């Protein structure tokens with residue numbers, strides 16, 4: 001490969017606000033190869049990516065099977081690797097795939113199997129190039145049980161639970177993927193809180209202390225397996241923060257040195273908010289990158305889902321704004337109805353009754369506010 005420029009190489013982020021790889025891998029391959037125009041923001045001018053200037057491509061997805069199903073994307077990933085461009089997979093695995101919060105999203109064990117195939121096909125340089133995202137974390141009150149002897153009790157679902165994270169962590173550890181990041185759900189974005197309200201779901205308002213036991217356990221599991229653990233934009237949970245940003249130039253450069261020949265050129269490490277004078281949340285620790293989520297032709301998960309695409313959509317997501325009457329609302333409503341009318345299994349744990357739904361532990365409790 002030849003890089004004509006001495007300045008640090010660019011990191012392309014695809015993308016923070018839309019699942020480009022999951023829904024439109026063909027178009028993404030065209031944009032990344034510089035054959036279709038990209039844009040840096042909703043009102044930015046179009047440009048064509050010049051791969052000679054790129055040192056890393058970060059793919060964010062919850063639906064990695066699309067990488068296997070798209071021949072163009074497969075070819076592109078192999079080609080990037082050959083020319084010394086590192087591909088990092090930010091793989092979102094929240095533990096809630098298939099629940100009413102994430103209708104249509106695969107469960108974590110299915111995602112792990114898909115990652116295994118991606119690695120077997122050499123589409124990534126190695127499992128160390130995967131950053132797993134247990135994100136966002138929250139405790140949701142799904143509303144009342146509607147019938148039977150437990151009528152009037154509430155269903156509580158949370159992914160801040162070690163018993164949910166632990167087997168998922170173990171499954172990915174066996175593949176060699178041990179870098180994890182997480183963050184607490186932030187509901188200040190418009191759209192998400194309205195959709196949750198419409199579905200009758202309440203997000204429990206917990207302070208940092210409530211999350212401490214979960215994050216202590218999570219950080220301990222990750223670091224004792226030799227992995228890196230970081231929290232995104234969560235200052236009050238600082239004791240566990242490794243200092244890594246989600247897109248972290250130093251970490252990417254370490255991977256470049258591990259996977260490419262000695263003397264490989266490095267990517268930009270300047271903090272994004274310094275270089276762009278803001279642009280990300282104030283506490284964001286990311287290095288500078290060019291995010292192409294808003295490039296022409298990419299659509300939101302909600303748009304794709306409404307059109308009957310074979311993928312999922314998330315109720316709490318801030319990147320789309322539709323509410324009533326949408327396909328997502330209907331899918332959530334059906335899932336909640338099934339859940340709320342399901343006879344509970346009796347079990348004993350943590351003071352509440354417990355049953356399992358698609359691998360998720362739902363706590364049923366007499367809720368006192």
Ligand code: SF4
Pocket residue numbers: 017018019062301302312313314317318319
């Ligand atoms: S709906 Fe939002 S959170 Fe869910 S996969 Fe799409 S972009 Fe990600």
